[in-house]
Amino acid sequence: MTAPFLSRGEERYGLVMRQIRAEIDKIDNHYMKCLQQGDDHLSELNESVHSVISGELITFSFSSFCRFPLYDNDFGWGKPTWVSSPPLTFKNLVVFMDRKEADGIEAYISLEEEVMAKFETDIEFLAYASPSG
Numbered sequence: 041m042t043a044p045f046l047s048r049g050e051e052r053y054g055l056v057m058r059q060i061r062a063e064i065d066k067i068d069n070h071y072m073k074c075l076q077q078g079d080d081h082l083s084e085l086n087e088s089v090h091s092v093i094s095g096e097l098i099t100f101s102f103s104s105f106c107r108f109p110l111y112d113n114d115f116g117w118g119k120p121t122w123v124s125s126p127p128l129t130f131k132n133l134v135v136f137m138d139r140k141e142a143d144g145i146e147a148y149i150s151l152e153e154e155v156m157a158k159f160e161t162d163i164e165f166l167a168y169a170s171p172s173g
Contacts, residue, residue, distance in 0.1 A: 104136040111140050124148070 075081050091097035110123040125135050128150035135148040147169075151159055160171060 098132065100132045100134070101130070102134045102136070106136050106138050106145060108138075110137070 092099055125148040131150055131152050133150045137146045
């Protein structure tokens with residue numbers, strides 16, 4: 041799927057982006073000192089792991105190959121015409137890659153079947169994306 045660059049307007053990002061920013065903002069000097077000085081963070085991590093295992097907490101992972109010079113590689117038979125990700129075996133994973141034409145990105149999204157069916161028909165999402173096979 042390809043999505044155009046979103047403007048910086050806060051209203052465009054929605055709730056999820058605000059939540060991600062709020063969590064990232066918690067990482068400050070005090071937080072880093074606590075990580076370095078003790079093992080309190082391990083108990084929080086342990087609680088999170090138990091929440092994931094019990095199904096109480098759903099995790100999403102994001103990775104990006106954007107700005108990697110993937111289209112500049114030549115292995116002897118010329119530069120690639122298209123670079124993609126292999127099938128994603130993990131659920132709730134999003135991988136971003138630049139398009140060759142540098143006019144957007146491709147997002148490879150892996151979700152559970154029933155969640156993907158809803159996601160692919162989400163009107164707000166489709167306003168920003170061009171789904172493909």
